[in-house]
Amino acid sequence: MKWLQRQANPYRWTGDWSQLLDGDLAYSFGRSPATVVAAGVTLIFFIAAVFAPWVAPHDPFDIATLDLNDAFLPPVWQGETGSWTYPLGTDGQGRDVLSTIVYATRISLTVGVLAVLLAAVLGGGLGLLAGYVGGWFDALVMRLADIQLTIPAILAALMIDGIARLVLPAGDQDVLAIYVLILAIGISEWPGYARVIRGVVMAESGKDYVSAARVIGIHPVSIMLRHILPNVMGPMLVLASIGLALAIIAEATLSFLGVGVPPTTPSLGTLIRVGDDFLFSGEWWILLFPAFALVALVLAVNVLGDWMRDALDPKLR
Amino acid sequence: MNEHASSSINRTPLVEVRGLSRHYPVSVPWLGRLFGGQSHKVLRAVDDVSFLLESGATFGLVGESGSGKTTIARLLVGLDRPTRGQILFNGTDIGTVASRQDMAGLRRNWQMIFQDPYSSLNPRWRVRDSVAEPIRAFGLADSRKGVDERVTELLVQVGLAPGDADRYPHEFSGGQRQRVAVARALASVPRFIVCDEPTSALDVSVQAQILNLMKDLQRRHGLGYVFISHDLAVVKHMADTIGVMYLGRLCEVSSARDLLSTPKHPYTRLLLEAMPGLNPSGTRRALVRGEPPDPISPPTGCGFHPRCPLADERCRRERPTTILSESTLVACHAVEEGRLK
Amino acid sequence: MALLELQNVRVEIPLRRQTLVALDDVSLHVEEGEVLGVVGESGAGKSLTVDAIIGLVEPPGRITHGEVLLAGRRIDNLPDEALQRIRGAQIGVVFQDPMSSLNPLYSIGYQLVQTIRAHLDVDLAAARRRAIELLAEVGIPDPDRRLSFYPHQFSGGMRQRVVIALALCAGPRVIIADEPTTALDVSTQAQILDLLRRLSRQHRTAVVLISHDMGVIAEMADRVAVMYAGRIVETGAVQTLIDRPQHPYTQGLMSSIPRIDQDVDRLAQVDGAMPRLADIPAGCAFHPRCPKFFDRCRRERPDLRPAGFSHEAACWLFDTPNANE
Numbered sequence: 001m002k003w004l005q006r007q008a009n010p011y012r013w014t015g016d017w018s019q020l021l022d023g024d025l026a027y028s029f030g031r032s033p034a035t036v037v038a039a040g041v042t043l044i045f046f047i048a049a050v051f052a053p054w055v056a057p058h059d060p061f062d063i064a065t066l067d068l069n070d071a072f073l074p075p076v077w078q079g080e081t082g083s084w085t086y087p088l089g090t091d092g093q094g095r096d097v098l099s100t101i102v103y104a105t106r107i108s109l110t111v112g113v114l115a116v117l118l119a120a121v122l123g124g125g126l127g128l129l130a131g132y133v134g135g136w137f138d139a140l141v142m143r144l145a146d147i148q149l150t151i152p153a154i155l156a157a158l159m160i161d162g163i164a165r166l167v168l169p170a171g172d173q174d175v176l177a178i179y180v181l182i183l184a185i186g187i188s189e190w191p192g193y194a195r196v197i198r199g200v201v202m203a204e205s206g207k208d209y210v211s212a213a214r215v216i217g218i219h220p221v222s223i224m225l226r227h228i229l230p231n232v233m234g235p236m237l238v239l240a241s242i243g244l245a246l247a248i249i250a251e252a253t254l255s256f257l258g259v260g261v262p263p264t265t266p267s268l269g270t271l272i273r274v275g276d277d278f279l280f281s282g283e284w285w286i287l288l289f290p291a292f293a294l295v296a297l298v299l300a301v302n303v304l305g306d307w308m309r310d311a312l313d314p315k316l317r
Numbered sequence: 318m319n320e321h322a323s324s325s326i327n328r329t330p331l332v333e334v335r336g337l338s339r340h341y342p343v344s345v346p347w348l349g350r351l352f353g354g355q356s357h358k359v360l361r362a363v364d365d366v367s368f369l370l371e372s373g374a375t376f377g378l379v380g381e382s383g384s385g386k387t388t389i390a391r392l393l394v395g396l397d398r399p400t401r402g403q404i405l406f407n408g409t410d411i412g413t414v415a416s417r418q419d420m421a422g423l424r425r426n427w428q429m430i431f432q433d434p435y436s437s438l439n440p441r442w443r444v445r446d447s448v449a450e451p452i453r454a455f456g457l458a459d460s461r462k463g464v465d466e467r468v469t470e471l472l473v474q475v476g477l478a479p480g481d482a483d484r485y486p487h488e489f490s491g492g493q494r495q496r497v498a499v500a501r502a503l504a505s506v507p508r509f510i511v512c513d514e515p516t517s518a519l520d521v522s523v524q525a526q527i528l529n530l531m532k533d534l535q536r537r538h539g540l541g542y543v544f545i546s547h548d549l550a551v552v553k554h555m556a557d558t559i560g561v562m563y564l565g566r567l568c569e570v571s572s573a574r575d576l577l578s579t580p581k582h583p584y585t586r587l588l589l590e591a592m593p594g595l596n597p598s599g600t601r602r603a604l605v606r607g608e609p610p611d612p613i614s615p616p617t618g619c620g621f622h623p624r625c626p627l628a629d630e631r632c633r634r635e636r637p638t639t640i641l642s643e644s645t646l647v648a649c650h651a652v653e654e655g656r657l658k
Numbered sequence: 659m660a661l662l663e664l665q666n667v668r669v670e671i672p673l674r675r676q677t678l679v680a681l682d683d684v685s686l687h688v689e690e691g692e693v694l695g696v697v698g699e700s701g702a703g704k705s706l707t708v709d710a711i712i713g714l715v716e717p718p719g720r721i722t723h724g725e726v727l728l729a730g731r732r733i734d735n736l737p738d739e740a741l742q743r744i745r746g747a748q749i750g751v752v753f754q755d756p757m758s759s760l761n762p763l764y765s766i767g768y769q770l771v772q773t774i775r776a777h778l779d780v781d782l783a784a785a786r787r788r789a790i791e792l793l794a795e796v797g798i799p800d801p802d803r804r805l806s807f808y809p810h811q812f813s814g815g816m817r818q819r820v821v822i823a824l825a826l827c828a829g830p831r832v833i834i835a836d837e838p839t840t841a842l843d844v845s846t847q848a849q850i851l852d853l854l855r856r857l858s859r860q861h862r863t864a865v866v867l868i869s870h871d872m873g874v875i876a877e878m879a880d881r882v883a884v885m886y887a888g889r890i891v892e893t894g895a896v897q898t899l900i901d902r903p904q905h906p907y908t909q910g911l912m913s914s915i916p917r918i919d920q921d922v923d924r925l926a927q928v929d930g931a932m933p934r935l936a937d938i939p940a941g942c943a944f945h946p947r948c949p950k951f952f953d954r955c956r957r958e959r960p961d962l963r964p965a966g967f968s969h970e971a972a973c974w975l976f977d978t979p980n981a982n983e
Contacts, residue, residue: 207437209438211391216451217395217424230439230441231440490931521914523931524914532923532924548916549844550917550918592848593848594919608816
């Protein structure tokens with residue numbers, strides 16, 4: 001708990017890492033093997049995504065290095081043609097499957113993280129205002145959230161995506177696709193954040209420290225940002241970690257459906273779609289490895305998010 | 318400090334409350350009223366309350382839950398606006414202050430200490446920041462260093478260590494947190510502090526420490542207190558003048574000594590009888606039956622009549638107006654008619 | 659033979675870094691028809707004592723030592739079903755918050771009848787009659803009609819009366835009341851205390867009354883035990899304990915309570931605060947705050963010994979002259 005508080009007030013960083021390791025958070029972390037594994041897996045994916053050009057053995061998008069003769073090679077342990085050059089095999093165009101997974105993870109995580117950020121800022125901001133101000137604004141925001149919640153998130157994202165395609169000029173669509181996707185997924189997720197944050201804000205607003213600030217005449221905006229917002233960060237973090245998993249899945253779904261990222265910058269979902277065609281014709285590795293990667297990533301993020309909620313919640317009360 | 322109000326007629330009291338009322342409309346929405354045949358309902362949390370606080374003195378407000386004492390606390394510090402009546406600070410009606418600027422200047426003069434030490438400090442702020450908030454808000458120090466020095470000074474005054482400024486509220490006990498709250502209240506050098514049950518959540522031995530601290534600070538800084546509690550013994554210890562509230566109205570106001578030696582209002586007597594004392598004299602007089610009434614539909618006339626042994630027809634019809642005798646107020650027909658035994 | 663007795667009960671709570679001793683060598687007894695007050699500040703272990711008596715100490719805490727005896731027979735080592743039969747039937751409990759003792763989804767009549775039939779072998783009609791009887795006994799007007807009321811339809815004081823009725827259902831020999839009036843108004847509090855006292859006299863029920871409010875204890879109890887940091891530091895008859903406390907902590911406590919009949923400028927205060935369970939000092943737990951401590955208090959922990967008229971106090975000031983130094 002203490003480490004979170006130190007983060008909340010960065011000017012006061014006392015710099016003692018030993019206390020971090022000694023704290024209750026670290027203790028509950030170490031106690032649960034599933035969480036440690038999940039954290040490790042997530043870390044690996046993040047590093048792979050950030051350092052893709054250095055991590056991936058090949059650059060799958062450099063057409064010059066592709067050799068069609070290397071197409072459809074099986075993974076290293078399979079058959080006579082498998083080799084360590086392409087540990088997980090190659091796809092129909094001679095691209096190294098492992099490398100494509102690394103680059104695709106980069107896309108998936110970028111979209112996921114930015115979408116969550118958008119949803120958190122939008123939903124959290126609206127929730128903060130609605131909870132503190134109350135009245136008709138609160139009712140308006142909550143009804144909008146209710147309306148949006150009746151639409152399945154994927155459908156909402158599809159709709160936003162469709163509108164964007166109508167509006168944007170055809171030539172730019174590929175370049176902008178990733179931003180449209182982030183926008184679509186982000187907007188489809190905001191109600192969840194808004195509701196939870198609003199609840200927390202309403203609870204905190206009733207507390208005496210807020211009254212004490214009002215007694216000395218502190219401006220409501222200042223109270224919201226300096227008093228209430230720091231107390232909202234905990235639940236926000238929990239939502240964001242679970243939300244990341246959802247966003248990644250959403251992006252994968254949209255890309256699988258063909259309305260996500262363009263094929264030139266494939267994400268894990270795109271890879272799955274491409275690989276789908278080859279599953280029953282014998283080149284199973286083109287589908288299965290990206291699919292495993294997606295499952296592993298989402299599972300790891302989910303487990304981490306679960307642990308975070310359990311570790312932070314009782315103390316946040 | 319222990320003078321009665323009568324001897325300070327020529328001095329403007331620090332705080333004067335006149336005819337203060339706070340009503341909340343609690344009717345069922347109009348459709349419900351139309352079909353349910355119910356009338357408008359109003360919750361009179363505070364109903365026509367008047368009292369004064371002298372500079373450097375303590376006015377105690379006593380009452381059970383639902384009596385309106387917390388509402389009065391909130392009205393005094395501006396957390397709520399009155400429906401009727403006036404609150405005057407040094408003769409100025411704070412309800413008539415128009416500009417934000419002037420109001421900000423006025424706010425310096427009062428502060429509040431809350432009941433629950435576990436929610437009166439922001440758990441994400443260090444103690445230093447909580448105590449410094451009023452200093453910064455009113456621009457009472459000119460530099461970061463100045464603020465820190467003042468915070469240290471305040472913490473020492475309330476019996477904490479200077480190093481405590483860097484710690485978080487959860488590292489302290491309830492009593493210590495309440496000390497921090499007191500330090501924060503002192504930070505803006507107010508003229509009076511409204512204390513809403515400041516020790517009710519604390520253990521008895523800690524309560525003694527905090528009450529002693531508050532008295533010391535009062536003497537040192539010439540502070541006025543409006544001290545609110547349900548515990549008559551604590552109020553008696555702290556206050557010079559005590560007001561007893563029932564159902565949003567003041568039944569009796571008197572000096573602390575007189576209230577306890579010669580209570581006049583039947584409700585005051587009930588409270589004194591009902592309080593478990595450390596030296597019980599054995600059997601109590603007949604205990605008044607009945608429950609505290611519903612504040613939304615209070616009894617007609619005198620609010621206390623259903624439970625009053627001296628109630629008669631007039632009490633059921635007519636609300637007693639307060640009578641002043643010397644410096645006391647008693648809102649009771651029986652007293653007025655001399656029926657009191 | 660005492661009706662309810664605790665002998666040298668020790669409750670430990672094992673945590674990851676250390677084991678906390680929440681109750682340390684606690685011995686109490688209460689006779690039939692007697693009211694024993696247990697007083698202490700928050701963290702002293704009063705509620706944990708109640709949990710230990712009725713066998714509801716929350717894990718990982720557990721009783722590691724000592725015995726709880728009801729009419730001479732051990733009840734702390736009984737299996738769950740046997741304990742469940744004792745709870746309610748022989749030992750009734752009244753907790754502080756009536757709203758959480760009563761299930762808001764069922765009428766009070768239903769809850770009463772269920773409890774009665776769980777402990778007594780009677781049919782529905784007889785149970786209903788008994789429920790009405792009980793409600794009348796605890797002073798609820800119009801009990802017949804109110805049987806079908808839900809908890810939220812009662813005021814706080816009335817609800818607590820219902821809770822007392824529930825505790826009395828099966829005619830227990832002991833009632834444990836844990837801060838029964840703390841959540842109530844002063845005038846309601848007086849009524850509830852009167853009720854408890856009347857019932858205990860009428861039925862010869864023993865009452866263990868837990869409170870942090872000395873006034874409540876003074877009104878109700880015959881004898882008092884004072885707890886501090888999981889230990890009993892003094893016991894004695896209530897009025898002599900209040901007028902002539904022997905243990906320095908009790909003395910400090912009594913003089914720090916504002917009294918309505920006294921007029922003092924400053925209340926006597928005991929500096930510092932009760933130590934947290936993790937930081938209980940060696941020797942006498944109170945010695946760091948004690949105005950009369952001496953060297954032995956730091957090293958050795960005192961047990962209860964006779965002190966003054968009818969008291970027992972855990973303090974080296976009352977070392978018997980025959981003891982060897």
